[in-house]
Amino acid sequence: MEKRLNVAAIWLLMLLQGAIVALGERTRDKMYEPILGASCFRRLNGTHQTGCSSTYSGSVGVLHLINSEADLEFLLTSAPSPPYAPMIPPHLFTRNNLMRLKEAGPKNISVVLLINKTAQMKQFSHELNCPNQYSGLNISSATCDASNPAKNWNPWGTGLLHEDFPFPIYYLAEKDEIEKLEKCFEKFNNFNYETHALRSLCAVEVKSFMSAAVNTEVCMRRTNLINNLGGSKYCDPLEGRNVYATLYPRKPVVENGNETVHTNEKFILVSCRLDTASMFDGVGPGAMDSLMGFAVFTQVAYLLRQLLPLQSSLPDSLRNVLFVTFNGESYDYIGSQRFVYDMENLVFPPKSTQSPPIAFDNIDFMLDIGTLDDIANIKLHALTGTTLAQKILEQLNNYAKSPRYGFNLNIQSEMSPHLPPTSAQSFLRRDQKFPALILNARPTNKYYHSIYDDMDNVGFDYANTSKDFTQLAEVNDFKNLKADSIQMKVRNVSSILAMALYQTLTGKEYTGTKVANPVLADEFLFCFLQSADCPLFKASSYPGSQLTNLPPMRYISVFGGSQESSGYTYRVLGYLLSQIQPDIPKENCTDLPLHYFAGFNNIGECRLTTQNYSHALSPAFVLNGYDWASGQYSTWTESTWSLFSARIFLRPSNVHQITTLSVGIVVLIISFCLVYIISSRSEVLFEDLPASNAALPLPTAC
Numbered sequence: 058m059e060k061r062l063n064v065a066a067i068w069l070l071m072l073l074q075g076a077i078v079a080l081g082e083r084t085r086d087k088m089y090e091p092i093l094g095a096s097c098f099r100r101l102n103g104t105h106q107t108g109c110s111s112t113y114s115g116s117v118g119v120l121h122l123i124n125s126e127a128d129l130e131f132l133l134t135s136a137p138s139p140p141y142a143p144m145i146p147p148h149l150f151t152r153n154n155l156m157r158l159k160e161a162g163p164k165n166i167s168v169v170l171l172i173n174k175t176a177q178m179k180q181f182s183h184e185l186n187c188p189n190q191y192s193g194l195n196i197s198s199a200t201c202d203a204s205n206p207a208k209n210w211n212p213w214g215t216g217l218l219h220e221d222f223p224f225p226i227y228y229l230a231e232k233d234e235i236e237k238l239e240k241c242f243e244k245f246n247n248f249n250y251e252t253h254a255l256r257s258l259c260a261v262e263v264k265s266f267m268s269a270a271v272n273t274e275v276c277m278r279r280t281n282l283i284n285n286l287g288g289s290k291y292c293d294p295l296e297g298r299n300v301y302a303t304l305y306p307r308k309p310v311v312e313n314g315n316e317t318v319h320t321n322e323k324f325i326l327v328s329c330r331l332d333t334a335s336m337f338d339g340v341g342p343g344a345m346d347s348l349m350g351f352a353v354f355t356q357v358a359y360l361l362r363q364l365l366p367l368q369s370s371l372p373d374s375l376r377n378v379l380f381v382t383f384n385g386e387s388y389d390y391i392g393s394q395r396f397v398y399d400m401e402n403l404v405f406p407p408k409s410t411q412s413p414p415i416a417f418d419n420i421d422f423m424l425d426i427g428t429l430d431d432i433a434n435i436k437l438h439a440l441t442g443t444t445l446a447q448k449i450l451e452q453l454n455n456y457a458k459s460p461r462y463g464f465n466l467n468i469q470s471e472m473s474p475h476l477p478p479t480s481a482q483s484f485l486r487r488d489q490k491f492p493a494l495i496l497n498a499r500p501t502n503k504y505y506h507s508i509y510d511d512m513d514n515v516g517f518d519y520a521n522t523s524k525d526f527t528q529l530a531e532v533n534d535f536k537n538l539k540a541d542s543i544q545m546k547v548r549n550v551s552s553i554l555a556m557a558l559y560q561t562l563t564g565k566e567y568t569g570t571k572v573a574n575p576v577l578a579d580e581f582l583f584c585f586l587q588s589a590d591c592p593l594f595k596a597s598s599y600p601g602s603q604l605t606n607l608p609p610m611r612y613i614s615v616f617g618g619s620q621e622s623s624g625y626t627y628r629v630l631g632y633l634l635s636q637i638q639p640d641i642p643k644e645n646c647t648d649l650p651l652h653y654f655a656g657f658n659n660i661g662e663c664r665l666t667t668q669n670y671s672h673a674l675s676p677a678f679v680l681n682g683y684d685w686a687s688g689q690y691s692t693w694t695e696s697t698w699s700l701f702s703a704r705i706f707l708r709p710s711n712v713h714q715i716t717t718l719s720v721g722i723v724v725l726i727i728s729f730c731l732v733y734i735i736s737s738r739s740e741v742l743f744e745d746l747p748a749s750n751a752a753l754p755l756p757t758a759c
Contacts, residue, residue, distance in 0.1 A: 133157060
């Protein structure tokens, strides 16, 4: 009976505990309402920290909607109950306003909320006027003059991406979330401002505490300390993967049983940038700043694969094309710096590929596809005028102006140190005589490196033709597409580039009628801007692969972070540049260079591929004793954090908080007094109670 009572008591206690926990959770849910969004985070380089962070326990501020400069002025000069959390639309999210908020300090401004209300927005770029200014060619202001909009590469840049803020900045994209905050502000805050300190106000709490501080050198030293027994990491180097592929499979030379460099093997290096950047975690489409060049790059690779004859039929049978997408270029050319470093040390391709190394002597010339903001105003850039640059320019314009194809483009040239911020700068920094050519448009992107460089910024509308994108198009195909559509623009530029490279490789002018397929451009842009669950990614994946309906992130990230963009690029390049092997069954198509793809018809096909990865980690993190302040290599790291969260609640008034504290102190004092009185009078109060041993029976004799 006693055991049953004990079990029943235990069950009763467990049920009571569960009820208390459930009641606590319901109470918490009534007090707080979560807000979905994206947070700014902290990055560091060799000398500075940039970005933002909340306090360790989270930053709390009273909501205040900013509709005009006057609202901001009121908040900064006569705020009645700080700290506040201003809700700022993009057109007021300017350098001047943000720096004023920063100067006000966390005592007055504890959180900043960027709300997605774009009606009055005309520009939104918080990158520097001269991106990667200190990591490219060091030719004073000749390469880029930040003080002269006509001589820099981002005239609309505010540089906020490289500022350090003492409060978190949280981006709200969804209309429902914004309305939730505005209703709370109107109901509790937007009246009788003189009584703000006397009543409860709608407030927001943002948790985005960053572990790293000061700069990369300090952070890496803290992370690498031997006595760091807890294994805590404070920051990670920005790190990703470059993706490369050759047009033709390489034929290694074997000397004394070892594969080695073939001194006569020559490559035309065609490159572009893979990544992009923005202030907020996980939000950065990079549609115009890098995806346009990436789309052209992909089309050029595929068109050459289809047009060119066998390598043995070329005038130089040892000539090849090396296609490379560099990752981390937004952060002082991480990918291309590592590529140059590896080539100097004869470790590219990586030894794991068991391919002979490629040296600088093997590079015929480099054609770097930069930002193509305005495809109607493209220039061919080179550091100095050369016979090679003039020859390539003539070939490009031969096809660009040809009435046969109707591209109607005129490619200009600029042979000067005024070079755009592209990967070629890493090669030219090593050797200014390196034969690098850059195809770049004049800057027109007012949303460079921002959350608003999206499909609307490039005017992309998915045609969704369901046609075979693996087939080349005829010149007069797809007349139903607008001539100024982004798909047709990509088709035109990529066709011109491919035709010029075709002529360079074969020594003959291209006279065919096949051009790049705008359907491939359509599918490519849809995959990277709208959904990874798309025909191109499905065709270049293993049959039956489950793909997400979100576009891949193209931020370089850190080790162990998302590498979606390089993964999909690896598959797409492998698929488009591969050769089908109809006689090899699926069960034998398992080891590289063989790869099994779903194919356009999703029936599965074995292909001989040439694509692979190389490391995109700055040499600064490889070299022992590197001088972090030298500026030789990129030193960017990303702080670690535990979580990002935001929620709104009613913050009690100062009077309420003081009253609660005072009552608590009084109750505590009274409790101590009562305990003291009871303890001192215990003999009187409890004199009739039996002694503690009174209930024990007397021992009996044996």
